[in-house]
Amino acid sequence: MVQQKALDLIDKSGIFITKEEREKIVVADFGLSNIYEEGVQILTFFETDRIAGKLLVLLPNQTEPEHWHPSSGNNPGKQEIVRALWGNLRFYLSGKDNMKEGFIPKGKEKYYTLRHEIIMKPGDQLVFDSETRHWFQSGQEGAVLYSFSTTVRDTLDKFTDPNVVRVTKIIED
């Protein structure tokens, strides 16, 4: 099952998580029903009304769909810091098309508009302010990364793919 595959990658990464945390990995398929191609596995370490820390796991060749965290009115929106921990990780942002290692999920060309590729090695970090469109993908080994952010408002997130349903669901395969 998907959760177990995510746990295996977490164990390979060497990061310690508690027994309770091992039971609460969430699988998000974004309503697209093709989890091994588009989706992400999430372990929330903490989440308050001001700050959150999560561990994200990508299975081999899995892609998190292109999205951004909007600001609204006086609210500056979500700022996110990602830190690569283990495996192969490619991030895509706006900028010159230099895509080399990654690929667009089959038939989804119009929902992945960003082609500026950043290869992230363990310890590499990126900071995204709100409104910054991004997507990311792992290579053959999969990837484990940290995501730290200001207040999480997942239901406000915007996705390029109109088929995305931003309800995190726990699925079994």
Next chain:
Amino acid sequence: MVQQKALDLIDKSGIFITKEEREKIVVADFGLSNIYEEGVQILTFFETDRIAGKLLVLLPNQTEPEHWHPSSGNNPGKQEIVRALWGNLRFYLSGKDNMKEGFIPKGKEKYYTLRHEIIMKPGDQLVFDSETRHWFQSGQEGAVLYSFSTTVRDTLDKFTDPNVVRVTKIIED
């Protein structure tokens, strides 16, 4: 030297840090000039104007002095989440005196007023809102912990010990 001792503990903890990060461990002695008793070693992973993530290292039997992060006016002050990663760690908060494993640094009884002890195992987490007075200490092995927080305003921090100088200095021994 102190930085090297901190690196040795980070390596024991198994967490990966980059080569560049290995060079930028900061030793904070709080102006007390007794680093092996009172102080902390800090590696800042990231720090923006909204959010920060740090790795804190306590040498064996080292104590971080009692302090709190004040709020001011409309600013809600710093919220901090600590997550124990490795070693022996004791946190002290206000509450019933149940102090058992820890000790007050010699001659400093009046600067450590909190005696409610929480033993933190790896993966254990605590959330402090601003104004929450706290101090922490490691046991014989030392300790490595994460500290995540909203905006850092170290110069506003308040310490029970009036001798503390809140300027982080890099010292050599």
